[in-house]
Amino acid sequence: QKEVEQDPGPLSVPEGAIVSLNCTYSNSAFQYFMWYRQYSRKGPELLMYTYSSGNKEDGRFTAQVDKSSKYISLFIRDSQPSDSATYLCAMSQGAQKLVFGQGTRLTINP
Amino acid sequence: DSGVTQTPKHLITATGQRVTLRCSPRSGDLSVYWYQQSLDQGLQFLIQYYNGEERAKGNILERFSAQQFPDLHSELNLSSLELGDSALYFCASSVSPPNEQFFGPGTRLTVL
Numbered sequence: 001q002k003e004v005e006q007d008p009g010p011l012s013v014p015e016g017a018i019v020s021l022n023c024t025y026s027n028s029a030f031q032y033f034m035w036y037r038q039y040s041r042k043g044p045e046l047l048m049y050t051y052s053s054g055n056k057e058d059g060r061f062t063a064q065v066d067k068s069s070k071y072i073s074l075f076i077r078d079s080q081p082s083d084s085a086t087y088l089c090a091m092s093q094g095a096q097k098l099v100f101g102q103g104t105r106l107t108i109n110p
Numbered sequence: 111d112s113g114v115t116q117t118p119k120h121l122i123t124a125t126g127q128r129v130t131l132r133c134s135p136r137s138g139d140l141s142v143y144w145y146q147q148s149l150d151q152g153l154q155f156l157i158q159y160y161n162g163e164e165r166a167k168g169n170i171l172e173r174f175s176a177q178q179f180p181d182l183h184s185e186l187n188l189s190s191l192e193l194g195d196s197a198l199y200f201c202a203s204s205v206s207p208p209n210e211q212f213f214g215p216g217t218r219l220t221v222l
Contacts, residue, residue, distance in 0.1 A: 031208075032208050034210070034211075036213075041198070041216075041218070042215060042216070043112065043114075043200055043213040043214050043215045043216050044153070044200070044213045045112070045213070046112075046210055046211070046212060046213075049210045088153065090153075092207075092208055094207070094208050095165075095206075095207035095208050096166065096207075096208075097143070097155040097158065097166055097168055098143075098153075098155060098211060099155075100152055100153040100154075101152070102152045103152065
């Protein structure tokens with residue numbers, strides 16, 4: 001079993017929809033949770049960085065962490081075609097390495 | 111633009127050869143991380159350096175080695191290359207762990 005599980009999709013939604021992306025994990029020691037966006041053949045771009053449980057909002061993006069369920073989510077409101085990319089969740093224990101999910105390929109249709 | 115630079119962008123070489131990938135971290139960042147991304151394995155952590163010292167090792171093969179220099183740039187050396195080493199290699203940097211990691215544009219390695 002992988003430490004971090006993420007549905008690879010693909011996920012296709014119409015423009016303007018609310019998108020929900022999720023990851024589950026098995027290591028209860030993870031404390032730092034991140035979401036990255038990766039366009040084809042480009043480097044991952046950090047979208048959200050959260051510590052421990054709770055919600056964090058940045059513009060159209062909201063990240064949620066539920067440590068009791070070992071479950072994290074990223075919501076994208078008013079989705080745009082430019083949001084079409086692969087979204088990677090990542091997490092770490094303190095200063096340890098980042099462990100990534102497989103990524104979810106998202107397409108926003110105009 | 112994350113501020114992390116990597117050279118070269120593309121590298122095509124033959125099996126058995128040796129290559130060097132270079133990374134310059136963001137200004138002020140002391141920690142450098144190397145990752146490998148292949149289609150079937152996703153993003154895999156290879157190795158981490160902090161201010162010139164190795165801090166953590168991941169799934170890095172013995173044929174691979176890295177170092178971080180006094181000016182904080184880092185190099186990843188891949189030797190005795192095999193077809194399976196073809197992948198995207200990313201460098202990331204942070205001020206210090208566990209701060210946010212910012213990724214470079216990557217080096218695409220093709221081994222023929």
